[in-house]
Amino acid sequence: MKKIIPSIKESARKIPFDEYFLNQIEKWRLILSEDLILNSPSLLQEELNYLVQKLINRIIFLRICEDRNLEKYENLKNIVSYSELKKLFLKADIKYNSGIFDFIDDEFSLKFVINDEILVNIFKELYYPNSPYSFSVVDARILGEIYEMFLAKEAHIVNKSSIEIVEKPEVIESRGIVPTPKYIVDAIIERTVKPKCEGKNPIELSQLKIADISCGSGSFLLATYEYLLNYYLEWYIQDGVEKHTNELFEHTTGTFYLRLEEKCKILLNNIFGVDIDSQAVEVTKFGLLLKTLENVNSSVVATLSTRSRTGVLPKLSKNIICGNSLVDSNYFYFEPKAKVQENIYYRVNPFDWNNEFKDVIEKGGFDVIIGNPPYVRIQNIVKYSPKEVEYYKSKYSPFVTANKDNIDKYYLFIERAKYLLNSEGILGYIVPHKFFKIKSGQELRRLISSNKNLSEIVHFGVEQVFGTKTTYTCILVLQSKELDEFKVNFVSNIDDWRNGKNVQIEKYKSNYINETPWIFLHPKLDKLFKRINSENPVKLEDITEIFVGVQTSKDKIYIFKPVSEDNYFVRFLDSSGSIQEIEKSILRPCIYDEEKIVPLSRIKPNSYIIYPYKIIDNKAIPYSHEEMMSLFPKCWDYLSNYKQDLLSRSINLPASKSKEDWFYLFGRSQSLTKFNENPKIIWPTLSLKPRYAYDENNIVFTGGGNGPYYALQPKNETKESIFYIQAILCHPIIESIVQSRGSPFKSGYISHGKQFIKKLPFRTIYFENSSDVEAHNRIVELVTHLIELNEKLLVTNVPSKKEILHRQCKEIKNEIDYIINSLYKFDADEIKLSNL
Incomplete structure (x- = not known):
């Protein structure tokens, strides 16, 4: 033992x-x-x-x-x-x-x-x-x-x-727990609790109500309590210690401290918290009580415990409470049996704010709400609490932000916190800034902007505040009252920001933002982008069709790298390491997990994909199983070996087709006709720079809304060459527009997804204007030449020759950009702005 x-x-x-x-x-x-x-x-x-x-x-x-x-x-x-x-x-x-x-x-x-x-x-x-x-x-x-x-x-x-x-x-x-760093907690308190305390005396401060409605282990409440203790102490000392012997005591070292009774009073008056995890609630109470006992000696405890019938420490059962901050008594209209069935009630744990914090709510609400709400996508909440998600989207729910798909739980916490604040209240949260730009964040953006509640954003960009957990965050500060302006603090280096170095703060009028994606730019860049957009009303989506790849839902079965091939068959290693042979006529060249996509180049396939469809009159017609067996028997045998694995997928089929018979088709029918004869431009969704490559060989790629690739083709009525479009997309100022809109990811990668590029301002060519035509044709000539040079670079091994080719490519790219500069009327100062 x-x-x-x-x-x-x-x-x-x-x-x-x-x-x-x-x-x-x-x-x-x-x-x-x-x-x-x-x-x-x-x-x-x-x-x-x-x-x-x-x-x-x-x-x-x-x-x-x-x-x-x-x-x-x-x-x-x-x-x-x-x-x-x-x-x-x-x-x-x-x-x-x-x-x-x-x-x-x-x-x-x-x-x-x-x-x-x-x-x-x-x-x-x-x-x-x-x-x-x-x-x-x-x-x-x-x-x-x-x-x-x-x-x-x-x-x-x-x-x-x-x-x-x-x-x-x-x-x-939520991909694990990482405590909120102290410097983030302190920064939020400085922007919320501090302005609410400044200039107030203890009587006024006693009315201050501060809450964390997803308090976890209580880090925000502990730091707030500590701030308040220090504020009260300093106020009493400044006012004269001789006046406040009931609140202060002097240590033998000559240092003054708050009396235990005073600390208890501050705790009960000012600090409130809620969490759905009962264990977390106990830990929060535990931490606050330990804080209360700091700098308290045994004689004080002995005296108070003898004198007091209630003990020396306060009970926090009315201040720190276990409950579901997002679900109130309205839930019983949504699921009436929850009121009488203990297991449902326990699981949902509805929390009635009007009853539990009656005094606070009747007086208008909380003065300050702070914290780090949970970041959990709604699709993931479904896995462990599906009814809760149904409630959020139901007519009984008060949440307007839940009306969109793919929302995150922190949206709801922001909305709930706004509701719980009084008319002069302040909210300070550390949350992902992804909602600034993505479609699902539209209602949250509308909620904040329409009421002019935004006070400050500390924008961490791609800087990481949670250590090893990659999350792109900001400090979001909102106020209940309408504001004329807000500020954005752009953080490019966490250590510099913590030390007050290289601070870049921009102010914006409140009407700068609305429900459309929030793009916070350097004022000069903002002015430039507005000019480009106003002078070029035609957008990329007007002259091209932007599309995603095919979706097999089992890429490892359909896609492979060849070991050898001839005119009729391709051989490869299957998942068990055995050599397989498949008819070449059912395969398409494919890019898969390809990272080396060179801008202004011709893309090269690195894999094959089984493509069980024929394209007739621009329609994708699946090969019947009879055709598969007779035309592609080797492929049929291969796919049949994986039948159970393929049946485990969701397959998008019309009601007339059974999954059992058509198991070999792709999981989704998207983009099946997009890889047929027409040239296209392909690029990776996540990239540090523009990497738009040309394809004329029907190369297939996979993916959905999040990539890994996108492609575009000019519309039939578009007169401009695909090479001209490719050159525009690779221009540094056009790329800076994408960078300003796209969501950031680890290591500085920016999303180049459809939603971020479709509205790019496109400089149309006036073909009746000879100088426009000359510029267009020269760009096309240069791009096609650059594509050929990039192909030569791939097969050149002699370093000195590679260096010459690189210089030649650079000269050609500079001329392309120079012509585009003149078409868009970019001056030298504007060109420099792309580096901001």
Whole structure:
């Protein structure tokens, strides 16, 4: 039994406290869960997680109090049984009465038996030399971050007898938990809480109501509480310490601190939080109470616990509450049985703001709402809470932002927070900035812009604030009242921004934005883009057809790289590594996972795709299975081997066709006729620069709205050459328009998807104008020559010759850009702007 908890004395000295302590409590969770389910096999899963969480919280709280000299040192270490521990907890309940040790509401915890030796081993791990850390100096914020990682998982009961620790479904669908960095929390508080406090006295401040409606482990509320404590303290000191002996006390060092009673009053008056995770709610309370006990000595606690009938710490059950911030009592109209069926009610956990925070709502709402709401796409919420999604989109839901497809949960939190603010309220969130531009963000953009609520954006662009988790974010600050203008702080380097260096802030009038995509530009670029658009009303979508690739829904079966080929057959390795041979006549050349697409070049295929369709009168007609067997027997045998795998897909078929018979067709019928004779321009969706390549060989590619490729063909009535169109797309100023519109991705890649390029201003050629015709024809000549040079570059191996070809290509590209500059009337200063 002594080896139940492995010794980590040596490793503890080598790793940071947060990592060490997270490992420690995760081990405790597993060991305690296994012991509880062994002794109480009838425990439900939520009961098990509750018991373990409560026990760990209580043990850590008392251990921290020991190192702060509020409890006798080694109290826990001297405990030898669970019955003794329960007695210690009951004494702590009388002393602190904080809810942590509340055994009136929590009689449940007293009923269970825990192996004494397990507890003894846990306690040993909390003291030197097994633990080299002092709990007296552990910041409540650090503990909160540790708990946030801890709460991403929970104990699952497997076969009623064993325990498995798994990630919670909502964590899986949000791609993991990463605590919000302190500098982000502080930056949001500076923009929201700080302006609400400035110039106010304690009486006025006592009316301030600040909330985080998805509080998680409480990092935002802890930081806000700390800010308020410091503000109150400074105010009292500045006003004269002799006037405020009831609020302040002087330490033997001469330093003044807030009295415990004053801190409790601030906490109860000012701080509010909600989270759907009951464990997170307990952690938030835990952190706030530990913060309250900072700089408090044992004599104060002893005096107050003797004098007070209610204990020394406040109960936070009316301030920090478990519930679903997005779902209120309207849900019962949507699903009436939820009111009477306990399992549904528990799962949805509706939260009635008017009842739970009645005083706040009756007075108009909260003054400040801050936080980091969950980022979960609605399609992923469906996987673990489908009814909730149905409600958001139903007539009973108050959310206008839910009317669009592909929304994210943070849209709803922004909308809910706006509703909960009073008429002078401020909202500060860290959220993805993708909603600025994408289609699903239209209603959210409308909601914010139509009411002129936008106050500030700190735009992090492609800079990452969440460490290893790639998320493109901004700080969004909204106000309830109408504003004449807002500002955007463009951050190109996180460290510089944190240190106040290279700050670039632009101001915009509130009517600059509406429900259309938000594009925040340098004012000079904005002026240039507006001129280009006004002088060139024809857009790219007017003269071309932009389209996505085919969608097989099983690319690994349909697409392969050839090992060898002849005029009739292509040979390749299948998924098992065996050589397969297929008729060449059912294959099309294809690009797949091709990263080396050279701009102003002729694209080369790197794969083949099985194409079970014939094109007749511009219609895609599937080969019948009889045709497949007679014309392409090798291909038929190959696809038949994968029939079960292919049947597992969704296949877009008319009602007259059965999936069983037509299993070999693509999953979707999109773009099937687009790869037939007509030249096209192909480009990758994600790119650092314009990479538009020419194709005249019916090369096929796959993909949907997110790529990986797009293509375009000139419309039949378009007179301009495809090479002229290709040159326009590769011009640096036209590309800068795409860069300003497109969503950013990791490593600076920008989306060149259809929605970002279709409105590009196109300089039409007036063919009755000889100078226009001359410019057009020269560009076509130069582009076709450049395409040939790029082909030569691919097969040239001599470095000196490659260098000459590169210089020649550059000279030709410069002349192309020079002619386009004259067509669009770009002057030298405007050309420089493309580098902004």
